[in-house]
Amino acid sequence: MLTHAVATEDFFNKPLLELLFKRADEFAAMDPVDYPKPLSHKTVATLFFEPSTRTRLSFETAIQNLGGQLITVDNASEFSSAKKGETLEDTIQTINAYAEGIVIRHPEVGSAKRAAAVSNAHVVNAGDGAGDHPTQGLLDVYTMAKDGVDLKGKKVMVVGDLLNGRTLHSTLQLLILYEAEILLVAPPSLRLPRKYLDLFDKYKISYTQLDNWSNTIAEADVLYMTRIQQERFASQADYDAVKDSFRLTMDDVRHMKSEAVILHPLPRVNEIDPAVDSDPRAQYFNQVKNGLYVRMALLEHLFTN
Ligand code: NCD
Numbered sequence: 001m002l003t004h005a006v007a008t009e010d011f012f013n014k015p016l017l018e019l020l021f022k023r024a025d026e027f028a029a030m031d032p033v034d035y036p037k038p039l040s041h042k043t044v045a046t047l048f049f050e051p052s053t054r055t056r057l058s059f060e061t062a063i064q065n066l067g068g069q070l071i072t073v074d075n076a077s078e079f080s081s082a083k084k085g086e087t088l089e090d091t092i093q094t095i096n097a098y099a100e101g102i103v104i105r106h107p108e109v110g111s112a113k114r115a116a117a118v119s120n121a122h123v124v125n126a127g128d129g130a131g132d133h134p135t136q137g138l139l140d141v142y143t144m145a146k147d148g149v150d151l152k153g154k155k156v157m158v159v160g161d162l163l164n165g166r167t168l169h170s171t172l173q174l175l176i177l178y179e180a181e182i183l184l185v186a187p188p189s190l191r192l193p194r195k196y197l198d199l200f201d202k203y204k205i206s207y208t209q210l211d212n213w214s215n216t217i218a219e220a221d222v223l224y225m226t227r228i229q230q231e232r233f234a235s236q237a238d239y240d241a242v243k244d245s246f247r248l249t250m251d252d253v254r255h256m257k258s259e260a261v262i263l264h265p266l267p268r269v270n271e272i273d274p275a276v277d278s279d280p281r282a283q284y285f286n287q288v289k290n291g292l293y294v295r296m297a298l299l300e301h302l303f304t305n
Contacts, residue, residue: 012134014177016301021142023297024290037067038300044068044101047091048126049077050231052105054266054288055126055136059103062295066303071099077107089118096121101302104128122302130164130232135298136265137170139291141178143263143283144222146290151178155219159185159246160226160271162192167265168226172196175205182207183216187245190228213246218255223248225264225271249273256281263287 027035044063048056063070073080082091088106092115095102104115105126112125112132127133145151156175158168162184172182172192176199184192184207191209200207210216217223225248233239253262253276264272264284276282 012138012174012177017138017141017174017177020138020294020297020301021145023300024142024293027293027296028290032065035065035067035296036300038303039063039066039068039101042068042101042303043071043099044103044299045095045099046070046072046103046126047076047080047095048073048105049080049082050105050107050127052126054291055105055133056103058288058291058295059124059126059135059299061292062299063101065292065296066299068101068299068303071095088114092119092123095119101299124298124302127166129166130169130229131166132170132173133166133265134170135295136167136291137172137174138298139287139294140167140171140224140263140265141174142294143287143290144175144180144261145178151175151180154180154221155183156180156222156224157183157185157213157216157220158224158226159213161190161228161232161242162186162226163190164229164232165226168224169196171224173199176200176203179205180222181205183213183220184209185211185213185216185246187211187242190242190245213252217252218257220256220260223256223260223262225262225268227265227267227269227271244270246271247273248276250275250279253279253281 046056046059060070076082080091088111096119099121101122102119103124103126104112107129109129109131111128112123116123125132125134162168182205228243230239247270260281262282266284
């Protein structure tokens with residue numbers, strides 16, 4: 001049986017991305033009554049040790065759309081046996097007795113890989129602490145490249161908590177495959193970890209680190225805003241010191257290219273003024289919808305290959 005940690009560098013490659021994106025386009029165009037059922041008689045468990053709205057509900061919808069049976073633990077850190085001191089490995093081996101797929105979100109970096117190591121189910125990383133969030137990366141890049149947009153040389157500006165933001169860690173790794181140019185905007189204390197810059201160097205991706213977007217926002221083809229990840233901070237004072245670093249308003253958007261795209265993995269706190277939502281460049285709610293189709297494409301791929 002295949003075992004996938006779905007950690008970006010180990011798993012995704014450009015041909016696979018193109019395949020998944022084409023399939024996501026097909027799912028988006030399909031009448032739901034025509035969805036295939038490659039997961040019928042298969043059980044997939046969702047195991048979320050951290051809060052989630054979009055990732056969990058889109059996976060759970062995708063599993064059921066494809067004919068799979070869903071089992072889940074509400075608030076796994078509170079209501080699974082982890083609360084009684086069970087190790088992640090033991091919990092996973094238990095779920096493995098019931099399910100052929102496990103979608104896991106957990107606060108520790110590397111947790112999905114640990115789960116995959118003790119499981120012969122398909123393990124999908126739905127966010128491991130401040131590490132990765134590969135399926136969000138997938139839907140982010142799908143949204144950026146939609147309708148035949150060639151990302152090569154396009155300027156993707158990523159703003160916010162680049163240290164802790166797992167979505168952007170995955171998105172940036174996938175953008176390497178598309179040879180986009182990267183503009184990194186963060187307070188000095190929340191810069192992108194060195195290991196990602198090393199990857200850019202390794203694959204000859206051009207990048208620039210900035211403290212603010214003032215002059216450069218007008219050059220961005222994609223503006224990817226992110227939330228300051230409060231739950232990863234050691235103290236409230238540390239968070240308060242940076243929490244209001246960025247707030248996108250229509251005054252900024254007016255300086256942007258008319259065909260630029262504004263994305264956000266959501267949830268947003270204060271970093272995008274809701275007045276921006278009605279601007280056609282704001283695509284974050286379409287991004288949410290794309291997440292369903294991309295996750296359907298990924299699950300179908302895992303269960304049919
Ligand atoms: C993000 C996450 O959980 O990493 N949300 C998501 O999955 N779309 C982003 C965040 O919490 O800021």
